[in-house]
Each structure stands twice: as structure tokens, then as C-alpha cells.
Amino acid sequence: MRAVRLSVVTAAATAATLAAVTGCTEKSTAETDDHVVAVTATDTKCEVSKKEFPAGHVELAVENKGSKVTEVYLLFPDDRIVTERENIGPGTSQKVTAEVKAGDYRIACKPGMKGKGIRQDVTATGSGKVAKRDPRLDKAVADYRAYAQAQADETLPKAKVFAAAVKDGDIEAAKKAYADSRIGWERTEPVAESFGDIDPKVDLREDGLEDGQDPEKDWTGWHRLERSLWQDKKLTDRDSELADQLITDLTDWQKRVGKAEITPTSMANGAKELLDEVATGKVTGEEERYSHTDLVDFKANVEGAEKSYELLKTVASENDAALTKELDKQFAALNTLLDKYRPNKDSYEFTSYDKVGKADRKELSDAVNALAEPLSKLAAAVVVK
Incomplete structure (x- = not known):
């Protein structure tokens, strides 16, 4: 059942697993790579480094600076899920790769993994098609x-x-x-x-x-x-x-x-x-x-x-x-x-x-x-x- 998760991986275990993907590297990459969107989640905010990015492959470089475990979603405008990552512990970071066509989307952070989340409207730009793939x-x-x-x-x-x-x-x-x-x-x-x-x-x-x-x-x-x-x-x-x-x-x-x-x-x-x-x-x-x-x-x-x-x-x-x-x-x-x-x-x-x-x-x-x-x-x- 994927509609709700009732338990959380401990922050310590998550931090140990994800030590290789800390926020500093992700921020610098987001500044130099059009396909990377840095997402900074707190208990009250969901900040994104850019509101537009090229269609094709997009990477969400997520850093949780809040005190609660959070989830981050990339959503279609009708709330269908493009991709998601859950159980992001306080003080930890994760990278999520997705494939998107040109169009409007939303990035949502869910502090405490509850509710509809704090949302940011974003746009994938381009011809309407994803980059050619294998x-x-x-x-x-x-x-x-x-x-x-x-x-x-x-x-x-x-x-x-x-x-x-x-x-x-x-x-x-x-x-x-x-x-x-x-x-x-x-x-x-x-x-x-x-x-x-x-x-x-x-x-x-x-x-x-x-x-x-x-x-x-x-x-x-x-x-x-x-x-x-x-x-x-x-x-x-x-x-x-x-x-x-x-x-x-x-x-x-x-x-x-x-x-x-x-x-x-x-x-x-x-x-x-x-x-x-x-x-x-x-x-x-x-x-x-x-x-x-x-x-x-x-x-x-x-x-x-x-x-x-x-x-x-x-x-x-x-x-x-x-x-x-x-x-x-x-x-x-x-x-x-x-x-x-x-x-x-x-x-x-x-x-x-x-x-x-x-x-x-x-x-x-x-x-x-x-x-x-x-x-x-x-x-x-x-x-x-």
C-alpha cells in the first residue's frame, strides 16, 4: 500500500546511508547544471533553486533543513505523481532523478509526511518532448x-x-x-x-x-x-x-x-x-x-x-x-x-x-x-x- 507510510526510518540511519550526498555539493551542481533543481525543505518552507528547467531528465537535489522527517514530490498539475522520495530525515539529503516532458509541474514538500504539503509551481521548458533515450x-x-x-x-x-x-x-x-x-x-x-x-x-x-x-x-x-x-x-x-x-x-x-x-x-x-x-x-x-x-x-x-x-x-x-x-x-x-x-x-x-x-x-x-x-x-x- 503506497498511499501512506506510518513508520519512519530513523534519521541516524538515513544520515549514515546518505552521507555521500550532502547539501553543499548539490547546491553547487544546481547552480551549474540546468537539469538540477535544489530543493530545500524545512518545517515551514519548500524552496527551489529554479522555477524553470529543460524537459528531459531532471534531478531534484533535496536537503531537509527542518526538524521533521519529510517527503518531496514532483507532481503533475492534477496531483498525479511523477516521482517521489519519502523518509528524508532531518539534516539529510537525497537525489531523485525523473523524466519529464515540457509542461507545468509542482514540487511539494511534506514536513512530517502529512497533508498536501508546501508547494512550488515549476515548468519544464522545451519542444514538448523528452530527450532521445536509449x-x-x-x-x-x-x-x-x-x-x-x-x-x-x-x-x-x-x-x-x-x-x-x-x-x-x-x-x-x-x-x-x-x-x-x-x-x-x-x-x-x-x-x-x-x-x-x-x-x-x-x-x-x-x-x-x-x-x-x-x-x-x-x-x-x-x-x-x-x-x-x-x-x-x-x-x-x-x-x-x-x-x-x-x-x-x-x-x-x-x-x-x-x-x-x-x-x-x-x-x-x-x-x-x-x-x-x-x-x-x-x-x-x-x-x-x-x-x-x-x-x-x-x-x-x-x-x-x-x-x-x-x-x-x-x-x-x-x-x-x-x-x-x-x-x-x-x-x-x-x-x-x-x-x-x-x-x-x-x-x-x-x-x-x-x-x-x-x-x-x-x-x-x-x-x-x-x-x-x-x-x-x-x-x-x-x-x-
Whole structure:
């Protein structure tokens, strides 16, 4: 679920990971490179070094000078997300690379990672087209879109089995179908933001609701039904309505995949953001707090991120061979670790997460963080030099 993150990587850990990208270097680069926009975030401001930059590849060089953890977004005017970076601790810096066409955009900083953020209007100038890119990257985007479409196509019938069980009032059958119905969605989460408002409709947790929203009226999707099945242990007419709504929303998702705005850098950035979410909101057990099927989501997320990486790897390895070597190593290590909780490697059955102890959760978190750090450099490695 990518609409809200409830936990934060500690500032100390983030600072250690990001020590190589301090603010002074970023500011000087922003002054000499038209494609770099320095973003200075505080608890009350979001300052940008320039309001116009050439279309093509843009780098946001973000420095958090506030006292709160922040997020920085590059948005289309209608609030669709071009790229984002979350969990930027106080006193730390991060670089985010994106690919943009000529047009109007907004840069938003979200102190405390809440609300709509402090916004600055910016413009990408040029002919309306991005700079020519390696045709292998165009193929990577096409292949990832085909992958996402296949996941959506495979998810819908599984979700219908789940929804039918809910509508029949068969709690045990619905529980059995629940995790399996989510795998395809979780695999496509690296580009979930490109599907518009589908994510909060189908994958929102209760504490992700906006102020003023009513959990009984405004909360929809898998996790609302998860609560009914495992915590409430009963199914009502409202649950039947929610099951129908879930199928409607997933059908909408299936249709949107072909039109989604996907770029090589959005694939790379999305994979990194997803791994951050796994480390801060899924390893903790917050995602599947009632069903404890977290490891199913976890594995599907890693598969989706790895698919994105594998499609970008050929170009990335030419620009940064050391990076792809490290990514190969860390993906393999994380998959090996996850297999400890998977008795049958040919199935998607994992240990119930409430049976995974604190030390083991820490081991999983460390493995995800070890992967997320080099993954943060993948977007820059696919930019044409």
C-alpha cells in the first residue's frame, strides 16, 4: 500500500546511508547544471533553486533543513505523481532523478509526511518532448507495462473468487482466497502511483484515511474486508457492497495499465520507494495487521521491484557496473532470506507473520535496507549520459 507510510526510518540511519550526498555539493551542481533543481525543505518552507528547467531528465537535489522527517514530490498539475522520495530525515539529503516532458509541474514538500504539503509551481521548458533515450529503455518500459497488464489480468479472477466468498458469507473461504487475490497488485506497486487513485481505493489501511473521512463510509478495499474477516469475524451487507466495489476498482485498474504514465526512471524510483515502504511499514506487520499475511505481500513486492530492475539492468550495467553487481547480490540475499519462511518454494504459502520474532523481523529489515540503498541509485544509472 503506497498511499501512506506510518513508520519512519530513523534519521541516524538515513544520515549514515546518505552521507555521500550532502547539501553543499548539490547546491553547487544546481547552480551549474540546468537539469538540477535544489530543493530545500524545512518545517515551514519548500524552496527551489529554479522555477524553470529543460524537459528531459531532471534531478531534484533535496536537503531537509527542518526538524521533521519529510517527503518531496514532483507532481503533475492534477496531483498525479511523477516521482517521489519519502523518509528524508532531518539534516539529510537525497537525489531523485525523473523524466519529464515540457509542461507545468509542482514540487511539494511534506514536513512530517502529512497533508498536501508546501508547494512550488515549476515548468519544464522545451519542444514538448523528452530527450532521445536509449531504445532499450523504451523496450524496458513496454515490457514492464506488459508485465503489469499480465498481473492485472491474473488478479481479477482471483479477486472475484475472494469477493464471491465474502458475498456468500463464507468467512473461511474468503480468508483462504484473501492473500492470493493481492499478489498481482503487490507485484505492480513499483508503478502504483501511475494508476491514479486506484491505490487508496483498493489498498488503504484505516490509519491512512484523511482527516474527516469516516472509516465506515469512506474506507474501501482489501484491508477493510480483512478487518471484517479476522477481527470482526463476521460479514455484513456492507461487506458485500465492499466486495462488489473492490471488483469494480480492480477492473478499472486493469483498464488503466495500458494508459499509465511509465518511464524508466519511474520504474527505478518506484522500486526504491516500494522497498522503503517494505522496510518501514511492512516488516513491522502494519500492512496485514489482522490476517498476518505480510510475507506474501513482502515477496510479491520484491518480485515486482526485481522485475523492474532486471528490465533496466542492461543499460544500468553499462553506466554503473559496480551498482548492478551490488544489486544482484542484495536481491539474491533478500530472496534467500524470504525463502526461510516459505516451506514449499513452488507455492506462495509463507509463515504467518505473527510467528516471526523481533530478531527475525530485524534481520528482514536490515536485508531490505541493504537493497534499498543501492536501488536509490538505479534511476540515475539509466539516464543517458
